[in-house]
Amino acid sequence: MHAIFLVVRIVDENSSAIDTVRDVISGLEDLVKTVGFREPRIGLSCTVGIGDRVWNKLVGSRKPAELHPFREIKGAKHTAVSTPGDLLFHIRADREDLGFEFERLLLQSLGDAVVVEDEVTGFRYFDSRDLLGFVDGTANPIGPDLADSAIVGSEDPDFAGGSYLVVQKYLHDLDAWQKLRTSEQEEIIGRTKSDNIELDDAAAPDQKSHKTLATIEDDDGEHDIVRDNMPFGRPGRGEFGTYFIGYGRALWVIEKMLERMFIGEPEGKHDRILDFSTPKTGSTYFVLTQPMLADLGD
Ligand code: HEM
Numbered sequence: 001m002h003a004i005f006l007v008v009r010i011v012d013e014n015s016s017a018i019d020t021v022r023d024v025i026s027g028l029e030d031l032v033k034t035v036g037f038r039e040p041r042i043g044l045s046c047t048v049g050i051g052d053r054v055w056n057k058l059v060g061s062r063k064p065a066e067l068h069p070f071r072e073i074k075g076a077k078h079t080a081v082s083t084p085g086d087l088l089f090h091i092r093a094d095r096e097d098l099g100f101e102f103e104r105l106l107l108q109s110l111g112d113a114v115v116v117e118d119e120v121t122g123f124r125y126f127d128s129r130d131l132l133g134f135v136d137g138t139a140n141p142i143g144p145d146l147a148d149s150a151i152v153g154s155e156d157p158d159f160a161g162g163s164y165l166v167v168q169k170y171l172h173d174l175d176a177w178q179k180l181r182t183s184e185q186e187e188i189i190g191r192t193k194s195d196n197i198e199l200d201d202a203a204a205p206d207q208k209s210h211k212t213l214a215t216i217e218d219d220d221g222e223h224d225i226v227r228d229n230m231p232f233g234r235p236g237r238g239e240f241g242t243y244f245i246g247y248g249r250a251l252w253v254i255e256k257m258l259e260r261m262f263i264g265e266p267e268g269k270h271d272r273i274l275d276f277s278t279p280k281t282g283s284t285y286f287v288l289t290q291p292m293l294a295d296l297g298d
Pocket residue numbers: 130132134135136137138139140168170189191210211212214215225227242244246254257258273277
């Protein structure tokens with residue numbers, strides 16, 4: 001499995017650029033078919049998230065209840081930066097050439113209506129491990145819980161079926177990480193490294209693990225999100241990264257996770273994954289359902 005994360009900015013939100021973009025994204029499914037039909041078994045897909053800044057011009061309707069730009073979160077030691085992005089394309093395929101071809105045609109049709117802010121190609125690494133060496137994605141909801149965690153429901157009827165989307169591009173200090181003992185790494189993540197067993201929260205009473213900080217619980221129970229993180233990198237340039245991508249039914253849940261990671265819980269006790277991982281980007285979007293997206297073209 002490969003994924004391309006393409007973040008673009010619309011050049012001038014008052015000009016014909018908006019019309020061009022609206023045309024292209026309303027026909028996204030046709031473009032997926034055009035490329036995907038040539039290799040049906042490769043499972044090409046693309047979702048597009050639309051950012052707050054261009055929402056009114058591009059979509060025209062009122063905004064999804066919680067949509068706003070990514071808010072920087074400044075902890076004592078680490079900052080979740082907010083960076084520009086009007087559209088995020090999440091392109092997935094089992095083979096890199098299909099994703100490449102799709103992205104090429106997509107950018108060709110967008111032309112000079114957009115500028116590319118960021119472009120990352122990620123890959124599945126062994127048994128779904130991140131470059132820190134841990135299996136990533138295990139606690140993702142499955143079955144009926146998946147839609148319940150990622151898809152807006154009757155709480156915002158105009159946007160039911162859609163999803164909030166947050167992305168961050170992290171770069172790792174792999175040398176420093178590899179100097180830790182495996183047991184220290186496991187305490188930071190909250191799972192064992194080789195067989196991926198969850199550690200008891202009590203194992204890290206002082207500074208909570210990533211797993212614990214990213215678990216949001218209240219009187220309504222646990223609030224999950226759906227993650228599809230991908231490793232990326234260029235060893236020759238010392239670049240080793242994780243592209244974080246989270247889909248949520250509620251934006252506050254993803255923001256709460258980020259707050260607990262960067263500010264810490266209790267305050268000051270941040271997620272130590274951040275001592276080895278620096279976010280270089282951060283942006284927020286809303287993903288419309290396919291029929292809503294197609295309707296934009298009318
Ligand atoms: C450097 C970036 C990150 C890396 C390498 C990373 C890696 C991991 C790993 C290895 C796990 C344990 C296995 C699993 O359940 O998937 C995990 C769990 C999790 N992560 Fe991350 N993560 C990163 C950033 C984030 C961010 C930014 C968020 C949220 C805003 C997040 C949310 C979660 C959640 C919700 C869980 C599951 C917790 C549970 O219920 O057990 N992660 N992550």
